[in-house]
Amino acid sequence: MEKETHQNIESIIEAGKMNELRKLLIGLSHEELERLQKLLNDPHEFSNEISSLLPYAIRKMVERGEISVDSLLPFVEESMHKSIQKNPQKLADILFPVMGPAIRKAVSEDLKRMIASINASLESGFSFRSLKWRLQAFTSRRSYAEIVMANSYLYHISNVFLIHKDSGILLHEASAPESKALEADLIASMLTAIRDFVQDSFSNAEKGTLDEIQFGSLKILIEQGPYAVLAVVAEGQPPADYRVTLMETIEAIHFNLGLELEKFDGDTEYFKLADKFLQQCLIKQKKEKKQKAPYQLIFLLLLLIAGVGYFVLINYENKANFKRFITELEATPGYHISSSRMSFNKIYLKGLVDPLAEPVEEIMKRFQKIEPGTLQASFEGYLSTEPEILQRRAGLLLSPPEGVEMKIENNRLIISGTAAADWEQNLELKIAAIAGITGFDISGLNKKITDLQWIIPSIERHRFLFDINVVKLDSLQQIQFDSLVQAAVFLDAYNQLYSRNMAIYVRSYTNRNGNVAANERVATARAEGFITLLENAGVKKALLKSQVLFAEDLRETVSLRTVHFSVFDNKPISR
Amino acid sequence: MIKKKIAMLGAFAVGKTSLVQQYVHSIFSDKYQTTIGVKIDQKQITVADQDITLMLWDLYGDDDFMKMKPTYLIGASGYILVADGTRSETIEVALQLQEMAAATTNNAPFLLIINKSDLSETWEIAPETILRMQQKGWIVLLTSAKKNLMVEEAFQKLASLMLNPY
Structure with a gap:
């Protein structure tokens, strides 16, 4: 019993020693060795172990160049070939999800290539460039x-x-x-x-x-x-x-x-x-195609824009000008525009125009942009009652002298100022004849003696022939005498108006035959007698002077018993 | 397709270019034109049912001023030494060139052509000289590029030597 125990102890000690010895020799424990042995004996276990290393090992070999992808190709190709021979359906099933997109891609690539090649042929086929290349x-x-x-x-x-x-x-x-x-x-x-x-x-x-x-x-x-x-x-x-x-x-x-x-x-x-x-x-x-800026096209476009812009501007300006012209025309007295339009730079007008209105050509001249030939006007005449035209018409018909002012107020003609007496004659009748004038006012018009030229001859043209020693007017001479008196009255008015001192010489003629003094006395009496006649008719005495002239002193031949008149200007009188 | 490089070697004016022109283009010109550098021609032939393309490197003539350099011989499968039968000294040149060529081409097959065989009156090469070279194992052929004598046979011979050296 004791021996058995001793043996056991020894064997344990031995095993420990053995283990120790083994460890020293190969560095592996008994358990590890057992695991490796089991791994080698069990193919399942072994393949599991290897499978985790195999891809890594292959990658390493490829990296080191020991095997190349090219060298693997024959095996892969052969195995695929065999697989297809054996069961084509299997590979078709595997490839099925890939085939569709691949075919589509191939077709679209081919189409792209075809379009590109057609483009290229078109580009190089008919161009100037292709000629150059040829x-x-x-x-x-x-x-x-x-x-x-x-x-x-x-x-x-x-x-x-x-x-x-x-x-x-x-x-x-x-x-x-x-x-x-x-x-x-x-x-x-x-x-x-x-x-x-x-x-x-x-x-x-x-x-x-x-x-x-x-x-x-x-x-x-x-x-x-x-x-x-x-x-x-x-x-x-x-x-x-x-x-x-x-x-x-x-x-x-x-x-x-x-x-x-x-x-x-x-x-x-x-x-x-x-x-x-x-x-x-x-x-x-x-070669990348140079994206040449289409300068010609840009230039053409700019030209076109400039052209259109110019056209629009001109058109706008023409329209504006046309409007201003029409506005001006409508505002011009004597015009009545019923329709106006502009097309293709031509102006078409319809309406009424007073003959006294400013001519349309004159109005056009104020618009430089409107050419004379562009107007197509069809006007009918009418008589305007606009104040300006009425005034113009009155002016034309009445020809008022200087110093006379005429204006129209509510179609009434207002005349003021000073005018010669003869202008006033029949003035009311003349005014009534002016179309469009409904009334008049001439209260502001003063008579004016202006024309001395007609007074002097109208006085001097008179001569009266009397019998010897008689100063008496017959019926025929009386008419002449009235005319003379009227003229003398005018002369007086003239003197007063212009502060003049015009006088009338009443001339009587005699000769130096016989008793000169008696002759002179008779002539003086004839002149004085005539002055008395004039005084009696209302002519101021201050205006009249007697004068006796001898026929011998005159160059012309005069009748001795006639009375002549001569108007002369004394120096002005101060008032 | 088998392709072989053949070099034409020899002293100046022995008729290398004329031989190649006669062989490849069937033309001969009396006018001498010195070759500067290399002229290359090719000829397709059939040897023992085998199609073969000969690349003929017509090299400039070796003289005192321009020594043949071995560079052009590298890669040649065979070469033809050309001598002028009317100038015995060209044989000496051929002998010198052969030593260099053998070293450069790793003992590639070659022929010795003694050209201008049509000029019998001025022929200088004694039969003993030819015999001595034949005893060394050289193949010696007499050709006339001008009369097209033995030209094709010479190239054909070298081609078959290159294909079956033993």
Whole structure:
């Protein structure tokens, strides 16, 4: 019993030692070892453990370049192929949600491309530009397509060559569909020869490679790899990062076809696989169309606006002018406008016009913008009763002398001032004949003796022949005498009005035959006698003076028994 | 498609360019034009049912002023040494060039062509000289670019050597 216990204790101690020893040797506890063993024995458990690590491991391998996506492709493709062969419906079901949008996208992309290509053909097909390009193509002996490409693209890569570095043999080439077929083999060799020549000739210079050859607008970009060279023919200036594309491409080709390149013995068949890499180098960038400001259109529009503006302004001005003209016409005395309109710069008027109104042509002259020819007026005559016209009419019919004022008040003619007596004669009758005048007032009109010229002859034209020693008027002479008296009265009035001192000489004639003194006495008596007659008729004595003249003293022949009259001006009398 | 680079080597005015012109374009011109640098031509032929494109690098003639540089030979699958049968010194040049070419092309197949075989009156190469070179294992052909004698055969021969070197 004791021994058994001792053994147990020993075995425990042993196990402890063993564990300790194990820990020291492999660093794992017994439990951990057991768990690992169980993991390895149970496939379910093991696959669980691995599954969490597997994606991480694959990613690591891809990163390290141990496997590439390209190397996985054949497996994926083959498994898909087998899957389709086995059950096509399954894949169709899987792809179903993707197919619809994909087809729609493809169709819409195709449509877009088609529209763009139609646009492009229309643009370059019938334009002046396309003619220019055709001429350019003809003169430069390049194809039309090339010229179009050169002019439409900012840059475009027409050819890509993959060239074996040592031999200069063309391994593969890709070219843009519209580019010209080149003698690619010769170009590849020649490029290599040029590169060799450059390297050979400038071998003393710092170590470098031939990267670029420029010829006019053409550029050949060269990207060197360890076994192969990529050369691209570019028209225009490719983007700055295009070099990176070339580098990546040559790297990818070396990565995928490195062995074939290294062991190249002239068979270019393998390098068809490089086509997809070369294709991605064929890029192009269409020139952005210059958004040229449509100056011509703007100019035309401005011209149009200016034209319309001018027309509107002129029209407005014409209308305003027309309105002012009509207003003026309506306000002008003697006009009555019944209708007026303006169309196409012509003025049409209808209405009544007084013959004494201001002529319409005169009114138009005050409106510079209205040409004389633009007026089409049809006026009918009428007699206006407007005060201005009445006044004008009265003035025309009465011809008032200076000093007479006429005005119209409520169609009545008011005449004031001073007028000669003869103007006043029959004035009332004359006024009554003026159309439109309903009454008159001439109380303010004073008579005026103005015309001395008619008084003097009317006095001096009288002569009276008497019998010897007789001063007596017969019936015929009496009529003449009354006229003389009237004239003498006028002369007196004239003297008073103008403070003059006109006098009448009553002349009697005799001769020096016989008793001169007796003759003179008789003549004086005849003159005095006539003065008495005049005094009796009402002529002031102060106005009359007797005068005896001898016939011998006169140049004219006079009858001795006649009495003549002469008016003369004494110096003015002061009042 | 098999493509091979062939270099034409030799002293100046031995007829390298004439041989290539005759072979590729079937033309010959008496006018001498010196080659500056390299002229490249290509010719498609069939050798043993195999289509092959020959890229012919017609190199400038080697002389005292312009020594042939090995750069142009790199990558050549074969080369043709050309000598002028009326100038014996051109054989010496060919011999020197062969040493350089062998080193550069890693012992690529080659032929020696002695050109101008139509000019028998001024012929200078003794049969012993030719025999000595043939004993070295060289293939020696007499050609006339002018009369188109053995020209095609020479290129054909080199092509078959390149395809089956042993």
